[in-house]
Amino acid sequence: xxxxxxxxxxxxxxxxxxxxxxxxxxxxxxxxxxxFQVVDTLVEREIFYYYRRRKSxxxxxxxxxxxxxxxxxxxxxxxxxxxAIEGGPELTAIGPIAVVLAAAFAAGNRLFGGTSGHVRYVxxxxxxxxxxxxxxxxxxxxxxxxxxxxxxxxxxxxxxxxARNYSSKFYSIVGAETEGWxxxxxxxxxxxxxxxxxxx
Numbered sequence: 001x002x003x004x005x006x007x008x009x010x011x012x013x014x015x016x017x018x019x020x021x022x023x024x025x026x027x028x029x030x031x032x033x034x035x036f037q038v039v040d041t042l043v044e045r046e047i048f049y050y051y052r053r054r055k056s057x058x059x060x061x062x063x064x065x066x067x068x069x070x071x072x073x074x075x076x077x078x079x080x081x082x083x084a085i086e087g088g089p090e091l092t093a094i095g096p097i098a099v100v101l102a103a104a105f106a107a108g109n110r111l112f113g114g115t116s117g118h119v120r121y122v123x124x125x126x127x128x129x130x131x132x133x134x135x136x137x138x139x140x141x142x143x144x145x146x147x148x149x150x151x152x153x154x155x156x157x158x159x160x161x162x163a164r165n166y167s168s169k170f171y172s173i174v175g176a177e178t179e180g181w182x183x184x185x186x187x188x189x190x191x192x193x194x195x196x197x198x199x200x
Contacts, residue, residue, distance in 0.1 A: 011045050011141065019192040029146050032159030036139050037166045046174060047128045054121035062113030068105035074098040116184055124177040131173065 015038045021029050031092035109115055142158045 011042055015039075015042055026154055027145055029155070029159065032156060032163065033139075033143070036135075036159070036163045039163055039170065040136070043132050043166070043170050046170070047125055049134070050121045050125040050177075052124060052130065053187060054118055054188055057114055057117035059119055060112065061109055061118055064105045064109040064112075064114050068102045068109070071098045071102035073103060075102060098132070113181065113184060117181070118179060120177060120184075127173050128170070131166070132167050135162060138162045138165075 004020070018034065018038050022034050026029050077093050078095050078098070113120070139159070139162050142162055145158075146155050
């Protein structure tokens with residue numbers, strides 16, 4: 001179980017320290033198991049990180065969309081009900097403000113990645129969980145056949161291949177998510193800037 005549930009550069013330092021302590025003169029499968037566990041711990045930390053982010057993104061998305069919905073309701077309902085309400089004509093002035101607020105809340109949800117961020121974090125978390133499960137099964141298969149490969153070196157090569165693929169795919173998944181996040185933010189920023197220029 002990972003000690004922390006968020007990204008932390010200290011995790012890399014801890015991983016390096018554990019790697020330095022591996023005894024490669026050990027003829028058993030333990031060095032490969034330890035190497036795999038180092039990578040697996042990093043992946044587990046990242047899974048917890050994305051789980052935490054998906055919860056915060058969902059909360060932000062729900063809050064912003066609810067505010068946008070309420071503001072939109074005010075913008076539509078106030079002009080209709082104002083004749084029947086005491087001081088109604090004055091309330092109609094709130095209509096345009098409510099429209100602006102609704103648009104601002106909706107834009108904030110897009111810009112800060114509320115809904116899209118939640119979807120992206122869920123997808124990344126599930127991808128990492130699938131990778132973790134698949135890699136653990138592959139290691140178990142190698143360990144089950146450890147004595148059948150014919151030599152210690154061949155057995156290690158099989159184990160190293162599993163750990164190497166695990167690490168490579170892990171960083172590919174995280175890198176793709178980060179690139180997607182950056183692209184979304186820049187696209188929304190450009191869109192908002194373009195809208196402001198058109199209104200001006």
